[in-house]
Amino acid sequence: MEFTAGSAQVVVCAHCQTVVARSGATFEAHGKIGRIVPTDSPLQLGAEGRYARTGYRIIGHLQKDHGAGPWDEWYVEFDDGRTGWISESEGAFHLLFEAGVEEGLPLEGLAPGERLRLRNRAWVIEERGHGRVVSAEGQLPSDVDPTEDSWYVDATGPKGTFLTLDFGTRAQDPEVFTGEALKLEQLGIAASQLRPRAQRVELKQARCTNCNGPLELRAPDKSLRVACPYCGALLDVSQGRLSFLRLLEKPSETPLIPLGAKGTLDGTEWLCIGYLVRSCTVEGVRYPWEEYLLYHPARGFTWLMHSNGHWVFLKPMAAGDVQLVPGVAAFYDRRRYKAFQQVTAVTEAVLGEFYWEVTAGERAKATEYVAPPYSVNVDATEDEVTYTHGEYLAPGVVKDAFGLKESLPKPQGIAPSEPNPHKAGMASTFKWTLMWLLGLFVLAGFFTVRADNRKVLEEAVTVPADAQPGTPTAMHFSEPFELPKRGNMEVEVSSAALDNDWLGIQGDLVNQDTGEVVGFYEELSYYSGTDSDGSWSEGSHSGSTKLSPLPPGKYVLRTTASFDPGPARPRAFNVTLTHDSPNGSWFCVAFILLLVGPAWALFRSHGFETQRWAESNLADSD
Incomplete structure (x- = not known):
């Protein structure tokens, strides 16, 4: 028997499986332990590796069982004197280091899925189980008792961190082991030192x-x-x-x-x-x-x-x-x-x-x-x-x-x-719509800058007191004015003196060269008063309208006023004509048409999500 590791307190005889413990200069036999069962583990005693730039050697091996087959745990000693364990689970490796005892922490209440904070880190419990040591080999840090059924709790943290709480046969005060999950190649063991994987050849063609x-x-x-x-x-x-x-x-x-x-x-x-x-x-x-x-x-x-x-x-x-x-x-x-x-x-x-x-x-x-x-x-x-x-x-x-x-x-x-099959299409639709909208705004800006937006007539009209509404007596002709090019026309009519009355203006733009007439009608009304709720008013003293583009030429504006017959009094209004003014109607129509595509895409995508979440039984919990 030979103790080669300074941290080892127990060694298992390779010949008879006797567990020998040392206490100072004396040695005691503590019974026998089962022989290691060949598993699929690639690790073996004596293998040397490197972790975080520090070398280590595998000096001990335990096999534990909870009734569903053994799993392997390997005791390692580092060149700097530290010790740790490599545990295997379903092909994954976890390198763990002892982190003391957590006093007062009970086993009861540590259920899978629960979260706890330990050693300044948050953990999620993945497994709570128990097992006993059934076989061992090599040098170990403490005695092993194959009759003890020990409880453990495994938890994971962020970025591969791992935690094991070893309660042994106690109900609280577990030993804490922390470390991380590693792949086989991260253990730093040369391929020549790995053991060929055991193969249950007899089971490949079983009955x-x-x-x-x-x-x-x-x-x-x-x-x-x-x-x-x-x-x-x-x-x-x-x-x-x-x-x-x-x-x-x-x-x-x-x-x-x-x-x-x-x-x-x-x-x-x-x-x-x-x-x-x-x-x-x-x-x-x-x-x-x-x-x-x-x-x-x-x-x-x-x-x-x-x-x-x-x-x-x-x-x-x-x-x-x-x-x-x-x-x-x-x-x-x-x-x-x-x-x-x-x-x-x-x-x-x-x-x-x-x-x-x-x-x-x-x-x-x-x-x-x-x-x-x-x-x-x-x-x-x-x-x-x-x-x-x-x-x-x-x-x-x-x-x-x-x-x-x-x-x-x-x-x-x-x-x-x-x-959602409509989500990608919706994103594309929104992208192209945004591009077209930018183009639309650029085009609108171009037409706005290019427009003359020139006032060609400002006329103050007074209807005689004895004029009859809608008759030639209420008619007025402006001075001729010139339109140098084809363009639309904006007409503004206002009457500041209008009070609890209405005034209708029939206007006709007469082309003196061709005799062609373009008409419009604008009605103004303004009423006000007081009642039990206070003062009120409705209507407006002004109004405007846009006319279709007019060809160039010399024009005269003819206006005919309509009003309520009543006490004879003069009526006055102003007319302003602005030629080639920016026209936003086409912009509004184009803007609305461009929004149809995104609206339809949004409707389809929302409908798909509505149908999806109709099957959820947790949708209302958010």
């Missing part, structure tokens, strides 16, 4: 223990459960061999993506190894969907979900990377995801291989937050919560990715994370 049907396991080193496609038997694989658990109801539908099919998504070739049928019931109506488990040796597991012809590619994510207001919104990667729905998801049928102890009847609270075409999905059970980031895929993308010969079902209805 169902219930019906003796041939089974082809596609990820035998990762799978814990296999559902037989022939008889529906659920088989356990955690101990390296198949053992019958129970019969399940076989899926009523054939998977659209066959088990064993390979497809490229997100730049990775995935292997389809599992198929689930899950459902939820809302107001007495069952809503089923399908989930396909995809596997890649380096990237691990991911999911492809299908519902009513819609597909979503789901990638695992750390809960700590998401800021969550439960039932309201999620914030991830500078994007806000609005809560869409929350249901109880039930697993109905199982086919293929799975990395957890799957079984029919499993229930989880599933919550979906959407920012089309993306989504954040939270599945929570009593012991664990998992977060996935989804991206909506068109059926054609899935068909091409897996090389499927048959066409996939056409989408029905609107999926929660389906991108």
Whole structure:
């Protein structure tokens, strides 16, 4: 026996598995521990790596089990004297360092999905579980007891940070370990020091223990459960061999993506190894969907979900990377995801291989937050919560990715994370409308600057006191005036002396060269008084109108006044003619026509969103 690490207090005999502890200069045998079971871990004792520019060496190895197969934890000692642990979970590695004891923190109340603040950082609890040490090798920092069932809580923080609370057999005061999630290459271990991955070759061509049907396991080193496609038997694989658990109801539908099919998504070739049928019931109506488990040796597991012809590619994510207001919104990667729905998801049928102890009847609270075409999905059970980031895929993308010969079902209805097909068109419409509006304003400015806007006549007219309304006695002729070019005409009529009366002006512009007459009529009225509510007034002392463009030439304005017959009195008004004035009517018509396109695009886009959110059961929570 040899202690080579200064931090080690226990060493496991490589020959007889006796646990030997040292206390000063004395040594004690503390019984025997199980021998390490070969797993798919690439790590091994003695391997040397480098992290944050500091070298380290793996000096100890524990295997723990919670009843569903062992997982590996590796004890490491750094060149600078620090120690830590590398833990493995479903192909992921976490390097953790001891951070003391959190006194007063109870195990009770630390439920998956809950948030806590510890060591000046916010964490999200992903798992609460327990297990015992079943085997060990090498040098370890403390004694191991295979009879103890220890509790732990795992949590994640932002940017890959990781937290483990080790309660042991206590109800509070856990040991705190903090660190981060790393990829295998980030451990800094040379490829020559990595162990060839163990292969359960005997399971690749196994037979169902219930019906003796041939089974082809596609990820035998990762799978814990296999559902037989022939008889529906659920088989356990955690101990390296198949053992019958129970019969399940076989899926009523054939998977659209066959088990064993390979497809490229997100730049990775995935292997389809599992198929689930899950459902939820809302107001007495069952809503089923399908989930396909995809596997890649380096990237691990991911999911492809299908519902009513819609597909979503789901990638695992750390809960700590998401800021969550439960039932309201999620914030991830500078994007806000609005809560869409929350249901109880039930697993109905199982086919293929799975990395957890799957079984029919499993229930989880599933919550979906959407920012089309993306989504954040939270599945929570009593012991664990998992977060996935989804991206909506068109059926054609899935068909091409897996090389499927048959066409996939056409989408029905609107999926929660389906991108709004009118949104991109709306953006383009608004862009082009803005450009046309700018052009319209430039054109209007050009015509305004180019217009003469010249007053060609200002006439003060007095109607004689004895004149009769609408007769030649109320008629007046102006002096001739010249229009040098073709242009429109703006007519302004005003009568400052008008009081509780009205005055109508019939005007005629007579072209002296051609005799052509262009007429107009403008009526002025102004009334005022007082009543129980105070003073009031209505009408106006002035009015204006625009005439169509007139050809050049010499003109005379003829006006004829109309009014109420009454006591004889003179009536006076003013007439002003402005030639070639800016005319905004065409601008208004063009402006309105240009707004029709954006209005229609906005209407279609809003209609799509209204139809989408009509299916939400959390839409009112925002």
